[in-house]
Amino acid sequence: MSQPGYPGIVGHRGAAAVSAENTLTAFARGEADGADAIELDVHLTANGELAVIHDATVDRTAVAGRTTGAVSALTWAQLQDVELADGERIPSLAQALAAIGVEIHVEIKAPAAAVPATELVRAAGLFDRVVMTSFDIDALRDVRAVAPDVRVGVISAAPTPQARDAVRELGAASLALQVRQLDDRMVEEVHTEGALVCGWPVLTSDDLRAALAAGVDLVTADDPAWCRAALAALRH
Template sequence: MTDSLPTVVGHRGAAAVSPENTLASFARGETDGAAAIELDVHLTADGELAVIHDARVDRTAVGGRTTGAVAELTWPQLQEVELPDGQHIPSLAQALTAIGVDVHVEIKAPAAARPATELVLDAGLGDRVTMTSFDIGALREVREVAPTVAVGVISPAPTAEATDAVGQLDAVSLALQVRHLDPALVQRLQAAGVDVCGWPVLTTDDVRTALEAGVAMMTADDPGWCRDELHRLATRSA
């Protein structure tokens, strides 16, 4: 059973043990065995692709510039934001250069969809990057720019809109909240070549639920812990 365990995606790198969406967090996620790193992208006022989850810097900033909307700040202004452990907000280009495993680029701001996809293409990274989003319109933008780049739909629950979009966009994956995982749906989608990802995996019960649902991937804030729990549970049930 351990030969077919789900792969672990590091959520914002390794958000539980390192400042989220930073180069340090991405490195920690890789070191801890994540098969892929998930990160979030917004667009600054001057057109830079910033790797940050929220539309504002307020929650994650600990010094320097501690407030402001990403879309209203320039890249130099965004670099005034100080994050924990001496980290700063990276650009998407910096992140893609630093990360050595597959990357799931989640488009938070629809305006970032086209330039982020163009950056991935220009960098020649289309073979190891999946463009993901809750926003179906943003994924359609990705498809217009790059018909062959992998896209993934994210949805809290398997709504008709989400499952329809998977087919319409020829998506490679559908990410669903763990509590909404339906083993029958997972099996049906994966038989059709669509990987299902369970998120967020935060507890042993989450790991067990996702594992029993038969997902191909699970997104965890602490990828090292998640891998250990996966192997422990799989060994116990073998």
């Protein structure tokens, strides 16, 4: 777990640096390697299933079987023909929620997935340890409209006026920004508005030092084990 004065670690797509991203294996690896939270991405299939995958198509991550196609144009059965690295398959959001034991950051990639994903999280009784996040502010508005009590998180490459306004409008629990866009004054301002700040992506020791210098609450890392070891080294 995170230590006082040091940020919590969010496992990016589970543990994307060491396991096939956004798979049940990656989520288990991220949790085992010390992530305080697991981040995953959600799209909606042609027949309304919530699929855990980052891209709008399967083309980048597929290695065998069905190797091309838009997630929104494929049924869940067709999506299961996609073979990922290490023989992995694309999980459903329901499978992921059931498998992960720590906090979960559900990033809405397809706006159409916002409401059904939120309703699934509600049905699973997981509002206490799920944060619904997105770059798409309208998607977060849809989440908030159906679930005023769920935590939401704004993601932005930079602390734009639009992102800062969205944090206030939505009463967001967090604002996630690229590490190179962070500074301690801005982080303090976000804190005064009641939101946590997450730095992403933390891939190197320099990234981690920058995040620590800015005073972030969370860091998103592809390799949670490395990140935890690097934090320990800096602590000592």
